[in-house]
Amino acid sequence: MAQADASPAGAGEWLEKALLSMCDDDSTTGLQLDPEVVTSLVSYCQLAPPSDAGEYLSSIFGHERSKDVVAEYLQRRGTSSSNSQIDSYGEPLQAYVKAKTEEVWSTCNKKMNKASKKKNGLLGGEEVTSTTENVHGQSADITTSSLKANRPKSRGKKGAKGVSLAETAEGTILFPRGGPCNCQARRHKLINNCLSCGKIVCEQEGEGPCNFCGTLVLTEGSSYAGLEGGVLAISEAEAAAQAFKDRLVEYNKNSALRTAVIDDQSDYFETEGNSWISDKEKHLLEKKREEVEQAELERRKHVIVTIDLLGRKVVMADNGSSKEAGGGESILLGSTPFKDEGADKVARIKPNPYIAEIPCFVETQSLNHGGSKKQNREKTEKLMKSGRIQHNDPVTEALTSRNSRGAVSDCVDNSWEEQNLKDDCAFAADDGDGLECKLETMPANLRYLDGRKSILKQPALTTKVVNDNYSYTAWNSLKDSSSKGNSPVVFDICEPPVQAEIGSRQRPMNLASPLLQKQVDRVASLEGVPGKMLHPGLVLLKNWLSMDEQINIIKECQQFGKGVGGFYKPTYGDGNAMHLWMMCLGKHWEPTMSSYLDKRVNYDNSTPPPIPLAFVSLVEKALLVAQSVCAKDSSIRRMRSKIEQEILPSMRPDVCIVNFYERSGKLGMHQDKDESSESLARGAPVISFSIGDTAEFYYGNDRKAQNSKHLFLESGDVLIFGGSARMIYHGVESILPGTAPSWLTSKTNLRPGRLNLTFREL
Numbered sequence: 087m088a089q090a091d092a093s094p095a096g097a098g099e100w101l102e103k104a105l106l107s108m109c110d111d112d113s114t115t116g117l118q119l120d121p122e123v124v125t126s127l128v129s130y131c132q133l134a135p136p137s138d139a140g141e142y143l144s145s146i147f148g149h150e151r152s153k154d155v156v157a158e159y160l161q162r163r164g165t166s167s168s169n170s171q172i173d174s175y176g177e178p179l180q181a182y183v184k185a186k187t188e189e190v191w192s193t194c195n196k197k198m199n200k201a202s203k204k205k206n207g208l209l210g211g212e213e214v215t216s217t218t219e220n221v222h223g224q225s226a227d228i229t230t231s232s233l234k235a236n237r238p239k240s241r242g243k244k245g246a247k248g249v250s251l252a253e254t255a256e257g258t259i260l261f262p263r264g265g266p267c268n269c270q271a272r273r274h275k276l277i278n279n280c281l282s283c284g285k286i287v288c289e290q291e292g293e294g295p296c297n298f299c300g301t302l303v304l305t306e307g308s309s310y311a312g313l314e315g316g317v318l319a320i321s322e323a324e325a326a327a328q329a330f331k332d333r334l335v336e337y338n339k340n341s342a343l344r345t346a347v348i349d350d351q352s353d354y355f356e357t358e359g360n361s362w363i364s365d366k367e368k369h370l371l372e373k374k375r376e377e378v379e380q381a382e383l384e385r386r387k388h389v390i391v392t393i394d395l396l397g398r399k400v401v402m403a404d405n406g407s408s409k410e411a412g413g414g415e416s417i418l419l420g421s422t423p424f425k426d427e428g429a430d431k432v433a434r435i436k437p438n439p440y441i442a443e444i445p446c447f448v449e450t451q452s453l454n455h456g457g458s459k460k461q462n463r464e465k466t467e468k469l470m471k472s473g474r475i476q477h478n479d480p481v482t483e484a485l486t487s488r489n490s491r492g493a494v495s496d497c498v499d500n501s502w503e504e505q506n507l508k509d510d511c512a513f514a515a516d517d518g519d520g521l522e523c524k525l526e527t528m529p530a531n532l533r534y535l536d537g538r539k540s541i542l543k544q545p546a547l548t549t550k551v552v553n554d555n556y557s558y559t560a561w562n563s564l565k566d567s568s569s570k571g572n573s574p575v576v577f578d579i580c581e582p583p584v585q586a587e588i589g590s591r592q593r594p595m596n597l598a599s600p601l602l603q604k605q606v607d608r609v610a611s612l613e614g615v616p617g618k619m620l621h622p623g624l625v626l627l628k629n630w631l632s633m634d635e636q637i638n639i640i641k642e643c644q645q646f647g648k649g650v651g652g653f654y655k656p657t658y659g660d661g662n663a664m665h666l667w668m669m670c671l672g673k674h675w676e677p678t679m680s681s682y683l684d685k686r687v688n689y690d691n692s693t694p695p696p697i698p699l700a701f702v703s704l705v706e707k708a709l710l711v712a713q714s715v716c717a718k719d720s721s722i723r724r725m726r727s728k729i730e731q732e733i734l735p736s737m738r739p740d741v742c743i744v745n746f747y748e749r750s751g752k753l754g755m756h757q758d759k760d761e762s763s764e765s766l767a768r769g770a771p772v773i774s775f776s777i778g779d780t781a782e783f784y785y786g787n788d789r790k791a792q793n794s795k796h797l798f799l800e801s802g803d804v805l806i807f808g809g810s811a812r813m814i815y816h817g818v819e820s821i822l823p824g825t826a827p828s829w830l831t832s833k834t835n836l837r838p839g840r841l842n843l844t845f846r847e848l
């Protein structure tokens with residue numbers, strides 16, 4: 087047994103024949119296996135370990151029926167069913183000889199025919215190499231020779247290809263198609279999924295009915311069973327849809343091509359990565375680029391920017407374009423550029439729109455620049471062009487225009503100032519051509535200011551005479567050439583309030599505020615009392631100034647304030663500005679030196695206007711009342727023996743300092759001690775008038791705020807401190823906005839704020 091061909095290949099052949107012969111006999115096996123299937127089974131068995139092959143065969147054909155075949159087969163494989171387990175591991179990989187499908191078919195068919203015809207002969211006296219019992223117990227002896235005779239011719243053919251197991255595992259080998267395969271298209275290529283049961287059909291199984299459910303499984307675009315060519319007639323709509331789909335699919339396929347970006351950068355503009363230029367060219371281009379960059383850098387470094395705060399203008403000029411020529415780019419801040427005016431005008435500075443009276447010309451040096459007439463004129467013209475000269479009124483415009491001599495005299499009011507102007511201007515005597523000559527005829531708007539020349543637009547000098555006792559008009563007609571000081575900024579205390587201020591003025595007072603409540607209480611306590619001595623020598627006359635007096639004082643101060651020696655913002659010696667507007671009448675109080683002078687040397691060298699007589703008489707009256715209050719005051723009855731003069735001496739004012747506190751105005755704790763030592767020693771009182779918004783006034787024996795007493799000075803109040811109270815420390819902590827009487831503001835247009843006049847004897 088098994089001597090004939092015990093090689094593994096021989097075992098396969100034997101097995102195939104044995105199985106075919108088993109299948110031949112339908113009645114015994116009950117199996118009608120296709121020869122191709124048998125071939126596949128054999129192939130599998132040959133590839134599998136002997137034990138697996140044995141089990142496989144037993145499970146297909148039944149143990150009883152196949153045990154002989156299995157035993158024989160295993161023996162031929164060089165193992166027995168008992169040790170097949172061990173052998174299965176020790177067995178080396180077997181070479182497999184692939185059978186040609188067609189040949190297998192034909193050979194099997196022939197063999198089957200032959201087998202059926204010569205069945206008995208097979209079992210005859212030829213050399214029997216193996217005996218198997220079929221499933222039904224019938225023995226089927228298969229001789230080696232008969233097997234050899236039935237062996238397909240191809241097997242012996244030269245050139246039969248040896249296939250390794252590895253190749254088999256990769257699925258590169260296809261067994262005859264149609265047989266079942268469960269590789270799930272992992273070993274063989276995918277045909278498709280069965281649309282009915284979902285089985286994954288591989289190439290091994292091929293197109294056709296699904297091996298599981300019988301539904302037709304086809305590849306895409308299959309021509310299986312003559313389906314190609316469209317057996318089914320499709321409607322026009324379907325054809326159109328199909329065409330549309332194809333078009334879309336095609337469109338999608340080539341969209342990348344259609345949207346391709348042609349990048350010129352690398353071809354034309356890039357130097358480094360440009361593949362079209364040589365290294366030498368690259369080097370040259372790089373050098374050129376650096377040069378251009380360097381030049382641009384240099385150009386940017388030389389930008390001239392002129393920031394003109396007064397004119398609210400920033401002028402930028404590139405290197406090379408001169409400022410005087412106005413060649414730069416100009417940015418006007420908050421004002422409209424003179425777009426359609428001449429080049430000269432474009433270069434000019436727009437006047438500050440926020441100041442009441444706009445200076446037309448401000449020059450920090452004498453216009454006589456120390457050179458020839460021509461040089462001076464050229465320099466002046468440069469100033470004009472660069473905007474140092476403001477052109478916002480016809481007078482100055484005429485002055486600064488070369489041929490406007492006549493126009494000047496036409497539009498200027500020949501006031502007292504004309505003559506003085508001629509006297510004072512260093513260049514006024516120059517009757518040459520150009521500016522100098524014109525300035526000669528320019529009367530009203532030119533001032534000589536402490537070494538500076540200034541042309542100012544003057545407020546109208548027509549003062550409405552409110553009361554003959556008041557003296558601005560008199561002062562106006564009396565002023566002489568010695569008092570030609572002037573302020574470049576004019577502050578009008580009676581300017582119409584801006585809308586926001588009107589609103590706040592009408593705002594009702596917040597009586598819940600503790601400060602105001604205190605004020606209300608205090609006013610109530612003083613009701614009906616004309617005056618009260620708060621301290622020996624310190625008297626408050628409540629609401630003492632009449633309405634007319636307050637109105638007239640305001641109007642008078644307004645006129646003085648706008649005129650020569652009018653309101654200005656003083657600065658202390660340390661450079662800090664005071665939080666108020668100030669002007670002095672009679673004498674100038676100089677804040678840096680803390681002394682009284684004849685001229686406002688710290689500002690515009692102006693001579694202070696005199697104290698109006700009406701003011702003086704009001705001061706005298708108030709003092710008398712205050713003295714009587716002191717005498718009557720019960721708290722000092724014990725001092726009755728002293729004459730009133732000792733409590734509150736008389737005084738005749740030499741100076742009136744007029745302060746205007748805007749909303750944020752205040753004045754620190756101080757003593758009024760710049761008056762003469764005699765005056766101070768005598769206790770000559772300071773008399774203070776309050777008009778407009780209420781002030782929170784504080785006073786005490788020292789500077790310390792915590793020791794000070796507070797007092798609310800309302801419009802019309804007069805405070806007198808003299809005698810032993812002359813040197814009290816005092817100050818204004820705050821202004822209570824919107825507290826001025828409405829009748830006062832409506833009659834005078836007084837700005838929000840407080841007007842205060844302090845009269846002193848020097």
Ligand SMILES: O=C(O)CCC(=O)C(=O)O
Nearest residue numbers: 743745758774818842844
């Ligand atoms: O404004 C006031 O009430 C005080 C003014 C004052 O103290 C001063 O001018 O010296």
Ligand SMILES: [Fe+2]
Nearest residue numbers: 756757758816
């Ligand atoms: Fe004071």
